[in-house]
Amino acid sequence: MELDWLKNRSALQRGPEIGLNGPEQAGRLDGTVADRVEVTAGFLSKPEGRGFGFVGPELRDRRYFGDGMGIALRRGQDELRTQLNNAIRAIRANGTYDRIARLYFDFDIYGD
Numbered sequence: 001m002e003l004d005w006l007k008n009r010s011a012l013q014r015g016p017e018i019g020l021n022g023p024e025q026a027g028r029l030d031g032t033v034a035d036r037v038e039v040t041a042g043f044l045s046k047p048e049g050r051g052f053g054f055v056g057p058e059l060r061d062r063r064y065f066g067d068g069m070g071i072a073l074r075r076g077q078d079e080l081r082t083q084l085n086n087a088i089r090a091i092r093a094n095g096t097y098d099r100i101a102r103l104y105f106d107f108d109i110y111g112d
Contacts, residue, residue, distance in 0.1 A: 035065065037109050045104070 032039070036058050043049040059065060073081055091097040092110070101109055 033059065036107065037069070037105070040105060040107075 036054060039054065044052060044054060071084060073084075088097070091100075097110070
């Protein structure tokens with residue numbers, strides 16, 4: 001999805017992060033562009049998110065959102081990276097991942 005139209009919006013404000021701890025409650029927020037996982041876990045699933053919802057298509061354009069989620073590790077932690085990758089593969093294969101994800105999300109956060 002092309003987002004260049006956002007560049008010409010006079011009401012558009014950029015910030016380091018929209019914590020959604022005030023503007024929405026004061027009636028000053030009509031919408032935001034946010035990652036579905038973050039906005040669901042950090043706002044929509046909480047009491048202050050009542051009355052708000054996720055609308056529109058999920059935005060997955062790599063120019064704006066990169067290649068997905070990740071886990072930061074220090075350089076040289078190759079063994080830990082391998083262990084994490086193997087653990088993720090294992091819980092995805094045996095259904096544990098899906099069981100846990102369904103407790104918190106009504107969509108596939110892995111992005112398949």
